[in-house]
Amino acid sequence: MADNRQNTNVSIRTPRARVQGLGPSGHGAGHWWLQRLTAAANAPLMVAFVVIIALMAGRSYPEAVALMSHPLVALILILAVISVTLHMRLGMQVIIEDYVHDKGLRIAALFANNFYAVIVAVACLYAILRVGLSRLA
Numbered sequence: 001m002a003d004n005r006q007n008t009n010v011s012i013r014t015p016r017a018r019v020q021g022l023g024p025s026g027h028g029a030g031h032w033w034l035q036r037l038t039a040a041a042n043a044p045l046m047v048a049f050v051v052i053i054a055l056m057a058g059r060s061y062p063e064a065v066a067l068m069s070h071p072l073v074a075l076i077l078i079l080a081v082i083s084v085t086l087h088m089r090l091g092m093q094v095i096i097e098d099y100v101h102d103k104g105l106r107i108a109a110l111f112a113n114n115f116y117a118v119i120v121a122v123a124c125l126y127a128i129l130r131v132g133l134s135r136l137a
Contacts, residue, residue, distance in 0.1 A: 031090065038087035045080040069135035074128055081124040089117035
């Protein structure tokens with residue numbers, strides 16, 4: 001006699017245990033949280049950045065250097081650069097992973113995205129530190 005029951009993959013794992021792997025790539029939830037964290041950090045950091053830029057308007061170069069040499073100002077600018085470039089890299093990574101379907105092109109685009117974010121961050125951090133520390137010399 002033939003068995004009419006369907007062979008289904010019955011899992012004894014709970015729904016929470018099945019999603020514990022954070023998606024097919026294993027980094028979905030962490031990536032999502034980091035994107036939200038950098039977005040939340042960017043809001044007050046960009047307000048502070050705009051205030052710093054507004055304070056520099058109309059000042060001479062030595063006065064602007066003096067403002068940027070203040071440790072709190074330099075720290076705010078450094079944190080802003082790190083948060084913004086990390087947020088930019090994460091956002092572009094999601095776009096690349098979602099819309100670039102060719103595996104080789106996707107790997108090249110992800111590499112270029114990471115390279116670009118690092119170059120932007122390093123250039124900005126170098127400028128901030130160079131101007132901020134020039135007053136000490």
